[in-house]
Amino acid sequence: xxQVKQNSPSLSVQEGRISILNCDYTNSMFDYFLWYKKYPAExxxxxxxxxxxxxxxxxxxxxxxxxKSAKHLSLHIVPSQPGDSAVYFCAASxxxxxxxxxxxxxxxxxxxxx
Amino acid sequence: xxxxxxxxxxxxxxxxxxxxxxxxxxxxxxxxSWYQQTPGQGLQFLFxxxxxTQRNKGNFPGRFSGRQFSNSRSEMNVSTLELGDSALYLCxxxxxxxxxxxxxxxxxxxxxxx
Numbered sequence: 001x002x003q004v005k006q007n008s009p010s011l012s013v014q015e016g017r018i019s020i021l022n023c024d025y026t027n028s029m030f031d032y033f034l035w036y037k038k039y040p041a042e043x044x045x046x047x048x049x050x051x052x053x054x055x056x057x058x059x060x061x062x063x064x065x066x067x068k069s070a071k072h073l074s075l076h077i078v079p080s081q082p083g084d085s086a087v088y089f090c091a092a093s094x095x096x097x098x099x100x101x102x103x104x105x106x107x108x109x110x111x112x113x114x
Numbered sequence: 115x116x117x118x119x120x121x122x123x124x125x126x127x128x129x130x131x132x133x134x135x136x137x138x139x140x141x142x143x144x145x146x147s148w149y150q151q152t153p154g155q156g157l158q159f160l161f162x163x164x165x166x167t168q169r170n171k172g173n174f175p176g177r178f179s180g181r182q183f184s185n186s187r188s189e190m191n192v193s194t195l196e197l198g199d200s201a202l203y204l205c206x207x208x209x210x211x212x213x214x215x216x217x218x219x220x221x222x223x224x225x226x227x228x
Binding site for chain 2 (some may be wrong): 034036041043044045049059065089091101102104105106107
């Protein structure tokens with residue numbers, strides 16, 4: 001049972017435009033959500049996160065939106081740059097304490113065309 | 115500040131052998147988690163350690179084991195290797211095993227089983 005789903009395996013956008021990557025989750029115990037970016041043969045790099053008590057978090061060109069009622073989050077990249085081309089993973093974690101683990105989606109390959 | 119260091123970067127082993135992978139977390143980080151990345155399954159959680167104790171374990175067979183030392187360095191071991199164990203093994207560290215923290219990943223160890 002996949003608890004975090006990224007339904008678009010790939011996305012292609014033009015440089016300068018907005019990239020919107022989507023993620024859905026099913027586990028209502030998740031209370032913290034993260035986006036990671038990954039280049040081939042490298043580990044994932046943390047991008048941005050959001051707590052379930054917020055509905056938006058912004059960091060430079062990256063904004064994450066959380067819709068708890070729909071169990072949906074999205075990552076907006078504005079403006080998109082060719083260097084943003086990578087696989088983007090959505091991840092979620094549950095209530096804290098001794099149960100720390102990240103549940104990842106399968107990733108979306110973003111290609112930003114010059 | 116040094117990042118998460120994983121050794122070795124690449125490894126080729128034969129079916130039936132065993133392998134040990136090493137992870138040195140970011141200085142001061144006490145929580146270390148391990149993930150397996152394969153093309154079909156994405157990133158899957160293996161286990162998490164904090165203060166030398168395994169706090170959480172994913173759905174992997176007993177052939178996969180790990181440990182954490184007093185300096186927070188961690189090792190994972192896979193015994194009786196199978197072809198399906200070929201994957202990128204990623205280690206991540208964080209300050210505490212709390213849900214509302216980011217995990218920082220190493221570059222991974224690419225294991226190939228032949």
